[in-house]
Amino acid sequence: MVGQCGFVFSLIPTTVHLTYFMLFTCSLDLHTIGGLTPLLAYLKNPHANIRAKAADVVTTIVQNNPKSQQLVMEANGFEPLVSNFSSDPDVTARTKALGAISCMYYFIL
Numbered sequence: 001m002v003g004q005c006g007f008v009f010s011l012i013p014t015t016v017h018l019t020y021f022m023l024f025t026c027s028l029d030l031h032t033i034g035g036l037t038p039l040l041a042y043l044k045n046p047h048a049n050i051r052a053k054a055a056d057v058v059t060t061i062v063q064n065n066p067k068s069q070q071l072v073m074e075a076n077g078f079e080p081l082v083s084n085f086s087s088d089p090d091v092t093a094r095t096k097a098l099g100a101i102s103c104m105y106y107f108i109l
Contacts, residue, residue, distance in 0.1 A: 030061060031071045040072070043080035043097075048090035055081060055096035063103040070106075078104065 030036050042054035058077065062069045072078065081104075084097035 036071060036075055040075055040077040040080065043077070043084060048088070048093045051084055051088065052090065052093040052096040055084065055093065055100045058100040059096065059103050062100065066106045069104050072104070
């Protein structure tokens, strides 16, 4: 049993690195296939749940990923995030926008 636990624990760092690599690759692929611009357009959707989910996806792709942060900035994605955070009537959409903004630290500082 101890051997199995040791084996499982030895896989955790590999899994974390693989997950990070997959997120990094997928976020760049999203831009490559033209999906970043439509995603950022969803930040202005009239439905709050769609704005919140779009901000949540932005959070995922920019977190610890300077290249994706740069792509979001170049696509003018920061402005709708700030707008949603400061004035969205839905608290979930505001919170998710703040989460995405907080992950853009390479460009905020």
